Amino acid sequence: MANSGIIIFGELGAGRLSSITLELLGAGRKLADALGQELAAIFLGHPVDPVVREAIAFGADKVYTIDNPALQEYLTEPSVAALEAACRQLSPEVLLLGQTAVGRDMAPRLAFRLGTGLAMDCVHLEVQADSRLLVATRPVYGGNALAEMTCPSARPQMATVRAKSQEALPRDDSRTGEVIPLSVSLPSSRSRLVERVRQEAAGVKLEDAEIIIAGGRGIGSAEGFQTLEELARLLSGAVGTTRAAVDANWRPSSDQIGLTGKIVAPTLYVAIAISGASQHLAGCSGSKNIVAINKDPDANIFKAAQYGVVGDYRKVLPAFLNKVKELLETS
Amino acid sequence: MNSIVCVKQVPDPEAPPASFRIDSATNRMVPAAGVKPVLSPFDEYAIEAALRLKDAQGGKISILSLGKNLALDVVKKSLSMGADELYLLQDDAFEGGDSYSTAYALSLAIKKLGKFDLIFCGRQAADWDAGQVGSGIAELLGIPSITVASKVEAADGKARVERVLPDGREVVEVDLPALVTVSNELGEPRYPTLKGIMAAGKKPVTVWKASDLGADPAQLGRAGAKTNLLKLYAPVRETHCEIVEGETPEEAGAKMALRLRQAKLL
Ligand SMILES: Cc1cc2nc3c(=O)[nH]c(=O)nc-3n(C[C@H](O)[C@H](O)[C@H](O)COP(=O)(O)OP(=O)(O)OC[C@H]3O[C@@H](n4cnc5c(N)ncnc54)[C@H](O)[C@@H]3O)c2cc1C
Ligand SMILES: Nc1ncnc2c1ncn2[C@@H]1O[C@H](COP(=O)(O)O)[C@@H](O)[C@H]1O
Numbered sequence: 001m002a003n004s005g006i007i008i009f010g011e012l013g014a015g016r017l018s019s020i021t022l023e024l025l026g027a028g029r030k031l032a033d034a035l036g037q038e039l040a041a042i043f044l045g046h047p048v049d050p051v052v053r054e055a056i057a058f059g060a061d062k063v064y065t066i067d068n069p070a071l072q073e074y075l076t077e078p079s080v081a082a083l084e085a086a087c088r089q090l091s092p093e094v095l096l097l098g099q100t101a102v103g104r105d106m107a108p109r110l111a112f113r114l115g116t117g118l119a120m121d122c123v124h125l126e127v128q129a130d131s132r133l134l135v136a137t138r139p140v141y142g143g144n145a146l147a148e149m150t151c152p153s154a155r156p157q158m159a160t161v162r163a164k165s166q167e168a169l170p171r172d173d174s175r176t177g178e179v180i181p182l183s184v185s186l187p188s189s190r191s192r193l194v195e196r197v198r199q200e201a202a203g204v205k206l207e208d209a210e211i212i213i214a215g216g217r218g219i220g221s222a223e224g225f226q227t228l229e230e231l232a233r234l235l236s237g238a239v240g241t242t243r244a245a246v247d248a249n250w251r252p253s254s255d256q257i258g259l260t261g262k263i264v265a266p267t268l269y270v271a272i273a274i275s276g277a278s279q280h281l282a283g284c285s286g287s288k289n290i291v292a293i294n295k296d297p298d299a300n301i302f303k304a305a306q307y308g309v310v311g312d313y314r315k316v317l318p319a320f321l322n323k324v325k326e327l328l329e330t331s
Numbered sequence: 332m333n334s335i336v337c338v339k340q341v342p343d344p345e346a347p348p349a350s351f352r353i354d355s356a357t358n359r360m361v362p363a364a365g366v367k368p369v370l371s372p373f374d375e376y377a378i379e380a381a382l383r384l385k386d387a388q389g390g391k392i393s394i395l396s397l398g399k400n401l402a403l404d405v406v407k408k409s410l411s412m413g414a415d416e417l418y419l420l421q422d423d424a425f426e427g428g429d430s431y432s433t434a435y436a437l438s439l440a441i442k443k444l445g446k447f448d449l450i451f452c453g454r455q456a457a458d459w460d461a462g463q464v465g466s467g468i469a470e471l472l473g474i475p476s477i478t479v480a481s482k483v484e485a486a487d488g489k490a491r492v493e494r495v496l497p498d499g500r501e502v503v504e505v506d507l508p509a510l511v512t513v514s515n516e517l518g519e520p521r522y523p524t525l526k527g528i529m530a531a532g533k534k535p536v537t538v539w540k541a542s543d544l545g546a547d548p549a550q551l552g553r554a555g556a557k558t559n560l561l562k563l564y565a566p567v568r569e570t571h572c573e574i575v576e577g578e579t580p581e582e583a584g585a586k587m588a589l590r591l592r593q594a595k596l597l
Contacts, residue, residue, distance in 0.1 A: 075503070077475060101496050105478045108430070108463040112470035117431065117557030120462050135561065140459050141360055142344050144351035147459075148561040190475040191505040194491065198499040235597070243515065253516050254498050259460065260514070262497060268596050278348050285568075289596055291587065292572070300348055302572045307594075309587050311580035319584030327592050 003155040006032045007090065008060075009083065009097040009106075010041045012049055019207075020098035022058050022168035024161055027125050028096055029059035029169060031134065034127040037093060040064055044082050046072040048181075056177040059169045063179045064090070070186045073196070074102055077189040080109045085184035087114055087156060094134050095156040096125075103160045111158050117151035118158040121259075123165040134159070142259060143278035143285075163207075163263040164286050199254055204238045206255065211237030211268045214257060214284070217244035218273025218294070218313065225250060228272065231321050234328065240264065242280050258283035272313050276301030293317065332390035332485055334381040335444060336414065336451045337437055337464070338374040340398050340405050342366045344457035351565075358563040360458070368405050373453025375412075377513040379520035380483050381451050382413045388485075390448075391415045395440050397425055397433060403536075410531035411523030417536045418444070424541040427553030430459075434467030435555055439544040441472060449490060450510040454479050462512075469510035477505055481516035 008024040010017060025041060032039035040062040041055035048065040055063050064086060070078035083106065087095065095110075097103035099121045111118035123146075124137035133150045134157040140147045151157040206212065213232045215225055225239065232239045241251040243258060257264055259279040265286035272293045274280060281304050284290065292305035293313050302308050309316050342351075342362035350363035370378075381392045394409040397420035410417055418440060425436055441450065450472075452465030469476035481500065482493035490509055494501050495516045523531070541551055548554060575590050577583030591597045 076477070101479075104462055105466070108466035109470050109476065111463070111557075112431070112434070112467045115557075117429065118463060119558065121460065138460075139566070140563070141342075141351055142457065142460065143566070144348050145353055145360060145563055146566050147563050150559045150561055151557055152559050154557050190509075191477060191503050194502040194504050196496070196499065196501040198496070201498070247515060247519070253495055260454070268591070277345065279344070289594075290570075291591065293584075293587075302574075303348075303568060304570055305572045306570060307587065307590060308572045308574045309576075309580070309583045310574060311583055315580035316584035316587075319581035320588050321584075323585040323588035324597060327588060327597060 003091045003093040005038045005040060005090065005092045006035070006094045006096070007040045007042055007086070007092040007156070009095070009103065010043045010052060010055055011098060011100060011102060012043070012051065015049065015051060017051065017054055017058065019168070020100055020161070020163050021055070023163070023166040024096050024098060025055060025059040026168040027161060027166040031094060031125060031127055035093065035132065038062065040090070042066070042083070042086055044071045044079055053179050056175050057171045057173050061177050063177065065179060065181050066184055067181060068184070068186055070189065073193050075189050075191055075193060076105055076109060077191065078186045079106055080113065081186050082184055083110050084113050086182055089182060092156045095158045097160045099160040099162050107158060107160045114156070116154035116156060116158055118160070119149045120160045121162050122159045123162050125159060125161070133157070139282060141278070143282040164265045199252065201238070203233065204236060206238045206240055206257070206262055206264060209238035209264070210266050211235045212240045212264055212266045213237055213270045213272070214240035214242070214274060215245060215272045216242040216274030217248070219245065219250070222250040227317050227321060231317070231324065234321070234324060237266070242274055271301050271305065272317060274301055275299050276304055332384050332388050332449070333447045334384060334390065334449045334451060335393045335395060335441055335447050336374070336377050336381050336409065337395050337468070338378065338406065338409055339371045339396065339453070339456045339458070340368050340401050341371045341456060341458040343369045344372065353563055353565055355564065358560055360563065368402050370405060370408055371453055371456045371458070373455060373457070373513060373515065375520040376515055376517045377451035377453050378409050378412055378414060380480065380511065380513045380517055381449070382521065384449070384483065384485055385413070393418060393444055395420065395437055397436055399426060407531050407536070408523060410534045411527045412521055413527060416534060419536065419538045421538055422540040424546070424548060424551045427556065428551065429556040429558045430461050430463035430467055431557045432550060432552055432555035434464045434471055435550050436541070436544065436546060437464065438468045438471040439546055440539060441468065443544060448507045449483070449485065450508070452510065452512045454512045454514045465510055465512040474508050474510055475505050476510040476512070477503055478512045479514045480511045481514055483511055
């Protein structure tokens with residue numbers, strides 16, 4: 001049987017379709033239209049939240065669900081087995097997942113199980129005109145290069161997609177489509193969840209913040225981040241950081257921005273004492289405005305920034321903070 | 332507790348971005364002269380995870396590395412850190428592969444090594460940033476995999492693995508043998524000591540070719556790749572940075588606030 005259709009793997013967060021899922025639906029819709037095929041979303045869980053139907057309003061033609069007690073908490077083996085079974089039943093042409101904690105864990109195992117090729121962490125997806133193949137573009141070498149990949153013969157063509165790289169469609173409740181439960185049998189898992197600890201962000205969540213104040217190794221200590229915290233509070237923003245500051249135990253890893261951290265795209269990103277390594281820029285280069293404060297005029301961050309001050313942040317930042325206070329008070 | 336650690340040699344990923352040049356004729360990255368090859372950073376964390384288990388309960392650590400032109404002093408760092416033996420997979424037949432063919436070759440080498448409790452990989456290699464080979468090896472061997480680990484303990488045929496989540500941590504228990512991919516939250520890898528470096532000189536280094544692994548040539552290297560690289564190119568970064576200046580750093584800071592207000596960003 002020839003493969004047909006685009007399937008996106010959907011994820012929920014706080015009882016809603018997560019933003020990456022909406023982005024996948026937007027990207028998937030474009031591919032489906034280019035190929036003249038259907039777009040479906042698939043959700044796993046126990047029970048599967050009825051909110052998954054909303055995928056139709058955001059671009060899907062169909063929604064598949066797999067409800068199984070083994071899928072209540074994410075574990076690699078049952079989830080991979082569930083998606084494997086779905087792919088064997090539905091024979092999609094393209095399967096997209098988010099480059100999320102779950103997507104990056106599940107996608108490689110699933111691709112190997114299906115004997116197909118996979119491009120991870122893609123930022124651009126397109127159907128090649130003559131071959132009708134999916135061309136997936138992914139940053140490599142920490143973002144110092146871009147690679148365009150295809151999967152010529154094996155199916156489905158698989159990719160995981162970087163957060164905030166794709167446009168979601170506006171919600172359209174007039175769209176119609178079916179929700180179809182799939183029944184699959186799942187193997188028992190050789191791993192078990194012992195505990196899961198989630199840290200609640202105190203203020204604005206990093207991924208949602210419109211203003212991010214980020215500090216790097218040059219901040220010099222955990223205490224050094226206090227001024228950054230104060231500035232973030234003042235502007236209703238969030239504090240972000242680099243891997244160097246996480247490795248030094250100045251900040252929790254949940255604050256890390258970059259290739260192996262969070263992907264953010266705020267209106268304003270203030271990078272303080274951050275050199276601008278490509279792996280860090282991978283997480284913030286989608287920001288609308290980057291402001292850099294760095295004592296090294298040759299720091300790479302100035303190549304990504306729109307505004308910069310060359311100087312010691314210990315002197316520049318307090319003066320900046322005071323002026324911001326003054327401006328906010330007088331306006 | 333016997334462990335296998337897969338390590339990859341890569342051009343120093345922390346080299347300045349300007350030192351990465353692409354040869355568009357061959358679709359390859361040609362690092363500038365002076366960019367040193369290193370062990371992919373997450374792989375050093377993978378070695379460290381194996382060493383911590385060995386420190387706690389003994390056992391043997393075998394290192395596997397597949398690649399062309401491997402620099403002995405680079406891959407031998409694993410032995411200087413405390414691993415016991417090194418296997419190099421070097422053969423033109425392995426060249427031009429992707430995550431699939433690489434994982435295939437490594438999985439055959441692991442089968443040839445025989446009994447093991449845990450395999451460690453880095454969460455992703457710092458050249459192609461794929462993050463596939465670890466999970467792929469586990470799939471090909473039919474063993475469970477736990478990714479992005481920050482802590483690994485093992486006892487009684489099981490491992491307890493702490494994983495990093497975007498907003499926290501989780502602990503997963505897994506039956507052995509299993510494969511674990513390791514992240515930097517594990518904590519700094521140890522530096523080789525002088526004694527370690529001396530000892531490494533006497534540890535065995537074995538080179539395996541495709542024929543030593545009984546590999547199916549159709550699944551190796553370019554022939555076995557599932558994906559095709561159409562094009563490799565440099566990203567265009569076209570930002571112009573407006574440097575805000577002042578007599579003093581304090582003045583520059585205050586002026587920056589005014590400039591951002593003017594631009595309606597504050
Ligand atoms: C595979 C891989 C994945 C990675 N993933 C990530 C990731 O997700 N996120 C991430 O951030 N990194 C990541 N890294 C690490 C990355 O390569 C860099 O090492 C890291 O981003 C550097 O952090 P930094 O800018 O804080 O430190 P540094 O590079 O050390 O820069 C410190 C900067 O502070 C400046 N400075 C020092 N003192 C002052 C002062 N008083 N005033 C003003 N400026 C000052 C210096 O001029 C310098 O530019 C990854 C690396 C690899 C290999
Ligand atoms: N050529 C290789 N030789 C040995 N190990 C490798 C090789 N390629 C990948 N690995 C292992 O697999 C991990 C993930 O690699 P990748 O999927 O390429 O990002 C690396 O951190 C290594 O532990």
